[in-house]
Amino acid sequence: MIYLQLFWSFLQIGLFSFGGGYAAMPLIQEHVVTSHQWLSMPEFTDLITISQMTPGPIAINSATFVGIKIAGIPGAVVATLGCILPSCIIVTLIAKLYLKYRNMALLQGILNSLRPAVVAMIASAGISILITALWGNGSAILLSGTNWLLAAIFAGCIVLLQKFRMNPILVMVLAGAVHTVFSLITG
Amino acid sequence: MESKKRVLLKIFVSTLYLSAFTFGGGYVIVTLMKKKFVDEYHWIEEGEMLDLIAIAQSAPGAIAVNGAIVVGYKLAGIIGALTAIIATILPPFVIISLISVFYNAFRTNFIVSSMLEGMQAGVAAVIASVVFEMAGGVIHGKSPVSITIMILAFLASCILNINVVYIILVCGLLGVVRTLYAKRRAKQ
Known part of the structure; x- marks a missing residue:
């Protein structure tokens, strides 16, 4: 049953994403693209792009987007509930325990070992997004198949972000605008 | 302290507002929550708020949702937590619902699709830059x-x-084993 599958997948996404921000991204890719194929890789890349441009956590945005696409508004509700249920239970429990014992050594210890792995998995998901952006979906990574305009935009964005510390949303809008202008000129 | 109904309403309105207008993820939103509930309303002490934020950041799940839960729970128990959660997920839920209704129609539009393609290269750069920093x-x-x-x-x-x-x-x-091992060595 589709509602159960959506609920179960997003429950796992909510349960195993530690560290906030992009930490949920590799998990969403694993469930939504790799195992269930609810989204193609270009659709997933669009989703991440849209998530960056709108408020709200990536996981909630994905639950809504995927839920609607697969099973309409009820699907979105079910997926979103699945996504927040682990938080509701775990956070309330930890808050209760914490207010009682004021000790979080074990949780901090777990997090210390998870953090480097989370960085690595975000890197890995980022690479698949970069490949989708520059080479399209499914096509082999060949030098001749590279979209050089997008590669140049990517490099330009890196400079703006790393060197000039420009606001990420502004950088993305700029990337979109530059690409649109060039596409219009070259037809 | 104000009546419970008013507290819940204030929790709802302020978390709804923060969730609707905060770009840039969970780390930003918990900072704004601190500003609102500690500096403006004086409902939570600063030290305790920092601990609550630490919980929100180290528990699994989205930091914005976790932050809403700890603040709501602290202020008004389970009802408070539920109020804050609903207010937090409502804005992204509505916005993304609207976008996904138009997504298929928009994606075939030339301007929108070339805009999105350019932004994909941009988002790849944003992720790369985040990874450089974290690594x-x-x-x-x-x-x-x-x-x-x-x-x-x-x-x-x-x-x-x-x-x-x-x-x-x-x-x-591995983290559990490391922590327990370190505790044991500290005891000896």
Whole structure:
């Protein structure tokens, strides 16, 4: 049953994403693209792009987007509930325990070992997004198949972000605008 | 303190507002929550708020949702937590619902699709820059174990395509073992 599958997948996404921000991204890719194929890789890349441009956590945005696409508004509700249920239970429990014992050594210890792995998995998901952006979906990574305009935009964005510390949303809008202008000129 | 109904209403309105207008993820939103509930309303003490934020950041799930839960729970128990959660997920839910209704129609539009394609290259750059920063932090920490975990997790995920849930479980268990081992050594 589709509602159960959506609920179960997003429950796992909510349960195993530690560290906030992009930490949920590799998990969403694993469930939504790799195992269930609810989204193609270009659709997933669009989703991440849209998530960056709108408020709200990536996981909630994905639950809504995927839920609607697969099973309409009820699907979105079910997926979103699945996504927040682990938080509701775990956070309330930890808050209760914490207010009682004021000790979080074990949780901090777990997090210390998870953090480097989370960085690595975000890197890995980022690479698949970069490949989708520059080479399209499914096509082999060949030098001749590279979209050089997008590669140049990517490099330009890196400079703006790393060197000039420009606001990420502004950088993305700029990337979109530059690409649109060039596409219009070259037809 | 004000009546419970008013407190709940204030929780609802302020978390709804923060969720609707905060771009840039969970770390930003918990900072704004602190401003609102500590500096403006004086409902929570600063030290306690920092602890609550630490809980929101270290528990699994989206930091914005976790932050809403701890603040709502602290102020008005389970009802408060539920109020804050609904207010937090309502804005992204509505916005993304609207976008996904128009997504298929818009994606075939030339301007929108070339805009999105350019932005995909942009988002890849944003992620790359976040990764540089985070990986730099891990390397600067100079912990051989952490650096090894990072390299192995990358190989497992990118080259071997191992399910990320397994990687998280293994690293989490490793964290438990490391913490217990360190405690034991400290006792001796």
